[in-house]
Amino acid sequence: MDTPVLSWLLNRSLLLPLDSAQHPELRLDLLGTKASCLQLAATRNVNIILQHYNFSGKLTNRHSGDEGMGLLRTAFAVISCIIILENLLVLLAVLRCLRGRRWVYSCIASITLSDLLAGIAYLCNLCLSGSKTFQLSPQLWFLREGILFIALAASTFSLLVTAIERYSAMVRPIAENEASKTLRLRGLIVSCWLLALVIGLLPLLGWNCLCDFQACSVLLPLYSKDYILFSVVMFSIILLGIIGLYISIFHLVQASSRQSSSRHGRRRSLRLLKTVLMILGAFILCWSPLFVLLLFDVFCETGACAHLHNLDWTLALALLNSGVNPVIYSLRSVEVRRAVGSLLCCCCVKAGLCKPGSCLVISDINSGSSTESSLSPKHWELIYKTLWPSPSAGAERAAHLFCNKSR
Incomplete structure (x- = not known):
């Protein structure tokens, strides 16, 4: 293939607008063998990704509104x-x-x-x-x-x-x-x-x-x-x-x-x-x-x-x-739910968004029930009120111990 024609094809491949349809003249298989194609792609003399998208038809009906x-x-x-x-x-x-x-x-x-x-x-x-x-x-x-x-x-x-x-x-x-x-x-x-x-x-x-x-x-x-x-x-x-x-x-x-x-x-x-x-x-x-x-x-x-x-x-x-x-x-899984709730509670206490007694801090997650068990929201509410009816020093210490235990 003549050098001027090759240069024209390369320039067209680099300047191809995104709203263009398929252009058969841009197909890399027309530029030579697979080896020469890979060499051109390796030296970035041709936009290989653009060529593949064009050949597959993904550039068809592509408009500027598709950008961003x-x-x-x-x-x-x-x-x-x-x-x-x-x-x-x-x-x-x-x-x-x-x-x-x-x-x-x-x-x-x-x-x-x-x-x-x-x-x-x-x-x-x-x-x-x-x-x-x-x-x-x-x-x-x-x-x-x-x-x-x-x-x-x-x-x-x-x-x-x-x-x-x-x-x-x-x-x-x-x-x-x-x-x-x-x-x-x-x-x-x-x-x-x-x-x-x-x-x-x-x-x-x-x-x-x-x-x-x-x-x-x-x-x-x-x-x-x-x-x-x-x-x-x-x-x-x-x-x-x-x-x-x-x-x-x-x-x-x-x-x-x-x-x-x-x-x-x-x-x-x-x-x-x-x-x-x-x-x-x-x-x-x-x-x-x-x-x-x-x-x-x-x-x-x-x-x-x-x-x-x-x-x-x-x-x-x-x-x-x-x-x-x-x-x-x-x-x-009640154990996963307890773990997530306890982690959120720790973050809440550390950030100062809530008091230790206002949320549940589970200290016995590792002794909980199996993954097949479940507790209803009413049961959780009862646990909250039973464990910490009001903010207290005990709850504060429990929160501190749990939130700062080793990872």
Whole structure:
């Protein structure tokens, strides 16, 4: 190709307005081989991200009104901040008050951390979207998208570990020291996070479609369709496994309650079913639209899938799962609820916004009931009035001891 023509194409790629439709003359596959394309991208002589977005059709019908935050994106940003704050609150409460308790709280902490990461990743995605997308290097683009995949993988793996541990405890109840079990489980959770990190960063490590336009996704123009298919299939299989494990757990609990003929056993099995349905139902409802859209993306020809160009609403729906999870844990676990309430009370007392006697400071969280137990608001109100009917020196000392105990 003549040098003047090549220069004209490069200039067009750098000056392409965001409201333009597809321009076939800007396709990098017309500039030469994949090797020369990668060389041009590496030297920043051509905007490789812009080229991929143009080829996938994501620049079609893109107008200046799409730039900036906008009302909808601002609302999503506010929701992301709320999700970050609530997951941070639950995570700090669990680490501060329940870290030495049952092994299940290590799993809850892991899931909460992944939800916190998802909120941060989505907020960063919003801030770096629009015209800022084309100012990123390919490495930063892969990192921006990869953090969301890391959060999804870590959350899914943590749910799987929780299901496996609960199932094995019921099928083969082996006497094991709680401390050693917690230590073993934490090692397993760390391994899950390392695996999630590798899976989320695979495109950054080389499994991508840079300059291989026909193999690229429409929704994520620099991601290989093979990688997206691998991710969706893997997460779907894990989810089906989790559902199967929890169904087996419920049947075992139900059979055990029938044998014991105790009302408490029946209530416990019913409560377990409700908790499982809430967690799995929220996960399926929030993530299924994104999985379905990604599957359509994999099997749809580039240029023939105009309905796939908008990923925002499915990502926002998936993000809601990160906001629902801490609410479920707080509603279904009296210990988590106590820990969160105590942490809020400590912050309130330290900030001088309330007196120590005006809120509940739990000094016996570690001796509370199991995660299947629950207290109604009336019971909490009765506890408040019974423990501290009025501000007192005793309550003040209790608040001081609890809020300043070692982390």
